[in-house]
Amino acid sequence: MVLVSFTPLLLVTGLILEQYNRSYREKVHAHLGELVERHSQNIDAFLTEQLNLLRFFVDSHPFGQFRDESFLELKLAQLQLQFGGVFEDLGVVDDQGIQVDYAGPYKLLRAHYTDAEWFKKALEQPYFISDVFLGLRGTPHFIIAVRQEYMGRTWIMRATINFVAFNNLVENLRIGKTGFAFIVNKSEEFQTKPPAGYIPRQDHYSRFRNDENGEKKSIRIVEETDETGRDHIYVGAFLKKGDWLLIYQQDSADAYRDLNHARRIALLIIFMGGLAIITKAIFMSRRMVARIALADREKNLMNRQIIETGKLAAIGELAAGIAHEINNPVAIMMEKAGWIQDLLEESDTQQIDNRKEIDSSLEEIKNQSRRCKVITHKLLSFARKADFNPQPVQLNDLLNEVIGLSEQRVKYTGVTIDKNFSENLPPVEASPTEMQQVFLNIINNALDAMDKKGGNITITTRNIKKRITVEVADTGPGMPAANVDKIFEPFFTTKPVGKGTGLGLSICYGIIKKLGGDIDVESELGKGTTFFIHIPVTNTAQKSVTTDKEGIIK
Amino acid sequence: MNTAHVLLVDDEPVFADVISKRLTKRGVNVITAFSGDEALEILAQNKLEVVILDVKMPKMDGIETLAQIKKRFPLVEVIMLTAHATIDTAIEGMKLGAFDYLMKPCELQELIGKVEKAAARKREQEGKIMEAQAWKKRKAMIDR
Numbered sequence: 001m002v003l004v005s006f007t008p009l010l011l012v013t014g015l016i017l018e019q020y021n022r023s024y025r026e027k028v029h030a031h032l033g034e035l036v037e038r039h040s041q042n043i044d045a046f047l048t049e050q051l052n053l054l055r056f057f058v059d060s061h062p063f064g065q066f067r068d069e070s071f072l073e074l075k076l077a078q079l080q081l082q083f084g085g086v087f088e089d090l091g092v093v094d095d096q097g098i099q100v101d102y103a104g105p106y107k108l109l110r111a112h113y114t115d116a117e118w119f120k121k122a123l124e125q126p127y128f129i130s131d132v133f134l135g136l137r138g139t140p141h142f143i144i145a146v147r148q149e150y151m152g153r154t155w156i157m158r159a160t161i162n163f164v165a166f167n168n169l170v171e172n173l174r175i176g177k178t179g180f181a182f183i184v185n186k187s188e189e190f191q192t193k194p195p196a197g198y199i200p201r202q203d204h205y206s207r208f209r210n211d212e213n214g215e216k217k218s219i220r221i222v223e224e225t226d227e228t229g230r231d232h233i234y235v236g237a238f239l240k241k242g243d244w245l246l247i248y249q250q251d252s253a254d255a256y257r258d259l260n261h262a263r264r265i266a267l268l269i270i271f272m273g274g275l276a277i278i279t280k281a282i283f284m285s286r287r288m289v290a291r292i293a294l295a296d297r298e299k300n301l302m303n304r305q306i307i308e309t310g311k312l313a314a315i316g317e318l319a320a321g322i323a324h325e326i327n328n329p330v331a332i333m334m335e336k337a338g339w340i341q342d343l344l345e346e347s348d349t350q351q352i353d354n355r356k357e358i359d360s361s362l363e364e365i366k367n368q369s370r371r372c373k374v375i376t377h378k379l380l381s382f383a384r385k386a387d388f389n390p391q392p393v394q395l396n397d398l399l400n401e402v403i404g405l406s407e408q409r410v411k412y413t414g415v416t417i418d419k420n421f422s423e424n425l426p427p428v429e430a431s432p433t434e435m436q437q438v439f440l441n442i443i444n445n446a447l448d449a450m451d452k453k454g455g456n457i458t459i460t461t462r463n464i465k466k467r468i469t470v471e472v473a474d475t476g477p478g479m480p481a482a483n484v485d486k487i488f489e490p491f492f493t494t495k496p497v498g499k500g501t502g503l504g505l506s507i508c509y510g511i512i513k514k515l516g517g518d519i520d521v522e523s524e525l526g527k528g529t530t531f532f533i534h535i536p537v538t539n540t541a542q543k544s545v546t547t548d549k550e551g552i553i554k
Numbered sequence: 555m556n557t558a559h560v561l562l563v564d565d566e567p568v569f570a571d572v573i574s575k576r577l578t579k580r581g582v583n584v585i586t587a588f589s590g591d592e593a594l595e596i597l598a599q600n601k602l603e604v605v606i607l608d609v610k611m612p613k614m615d616g617i618e619t620l621a622q623i624k625k626r627f628p629l630v631e632v633i634m635l636t637a638h639a640t641i642d643t644a645i646e647g648m649k650l651g652a653f654d655y656l657m658k659p660c661e662l663q664e665l666i667g668k669v670e671k672a673a674a675r676k677r678e679q680e681g682k683i684m685e686a687q688a689w690k691k692r693k694a695m696i697d698r
Contacts, residue, residue, distance in 0.1 A: 324610075327659060328566060328658065331569060331658045331660070332568050332569045335569065335572040335576065335659070335662070336572055338572075338576060339572050339575055342575075342576055346579070370659075373659050377657075
């Protein structure tokens, strides 16, 4: 059950989460890619701008003028004024690598650049932008160089770009808490200042370079786990025609913060939902088990009831058979006695001794035969009613019948039965046999209760608000409240072992409840017990008031 | 009052015997039969008015016998004698044309009363038929 409930939940949530995950990742990648691309373009533009500026500056003046140091200083001041502090210094280097002219804060006149990497490269190209290096001044910087032919010699105009200004350009690229950017060159050297505490890895450039195999895409995004086990997202963009690589790095956790947040919420919801499902499942299965147990108990009781009623029907049939067989001999006995009387009357035997005694004995034989007849007829009527189909039943008549059946016991226990019947009761729709069983049971219980001392049973019928109430009140010893509560429970009995099954009243309860009626009991110790049986009057029963008069014994 | 001619049918000879004796003593002309077949035979041979018929009999039971009697001797009146359990059959008998029914054991006076009523009815019926026949005869003569 739990599995069945969970499978769709997990499937759907997993699917949605996966979809969301992917689209969110794509979105983050696209966002970062765009950002890095824009920045790389900015940086490229910045470099190109500085280069163009220097080329324009060189082209717009005859080269001879630059040999004048004061002119150079003037121009530097102009440039710095115009473009902020981007240009740090200006210098003219001859083809031997000696800086022949210089304007700037450092004392670099006559400096030898013969062996400097940038100088060698600058000589080969009309213009050149170097990597960042410490150089002679000992601080990181890079150089823009423009080659120029003048007076048959090759000259190089070089300008130093303020590292701080350039660095800011890259450092501005900061997103979230852990996002930062830096630039490396082909030999994995930092071209900008990495943030404090950053452990550099030596394969950025080569990695991105390798990845780029055949692909023209300018932006590459890689996600990797580093040695410390943290996930990082790397965005790389090549600058300076592939010389430099701009790398933006951010912790995945940071980049996907919203995603992770959403995932946590989803997991929480699944967890809570799961908890609810499990609780519900446990609760429901408990209830189901309880219900099954109840149904089982009811079934048991029902089986008992069926057995009991079956037994009753069997006894009824047996009684009917016996009664029927007895009727014939009784009839013969009665007729024979009558015949003797006839003969005695006919013959002149008045003088026979004890004639009176003979006459009274014959009369008594006839009386006793009639008594037998009454008993057998009662038995027969009881058996004949072994009918469990509901039909209109006149409760007063039925009660009379039941009282008739218990007449013998009533006589021997010294109990009197008072009838207090309400006239013109509407019939109720019920099985006569079951009704008989109910009242016989209750009257028998009352008789049992008064077995030793005798007493009185009052049976009252009333018609109140479409319900017929039958009250059976005895003047027996009553019972304690604890027993009153349990009296309708199956197998509850106060009778000695073997005397009672404890089923009688529970069966009565079942029968009355089945009719939509009610049965309850009031009892007071020392005063007696009263049973109240309420049976609803149904409309169908009321319509067919014409009761079967044949069925009633006169 | 004229003597009623009665056939008493009961499978128990002792019962049939004693009832027959008592009825005879009270001026009823009684013949007894101990089975349905015998009853039909006797009816064919004798001119009888009322049949007292026990419902529960071996072989041919009371209801079957009644049907036969009503078929062959429609004017003969039948009183059913039943034990209580077969009250339904008694009702069925009434539907088949029995005059009345009585429950065993019964009071003799009650039985005699019913026999007399049945005989009276039979005679009345016969009287009516005779009248009708006489009228028919007269009419035929006039017509001629």
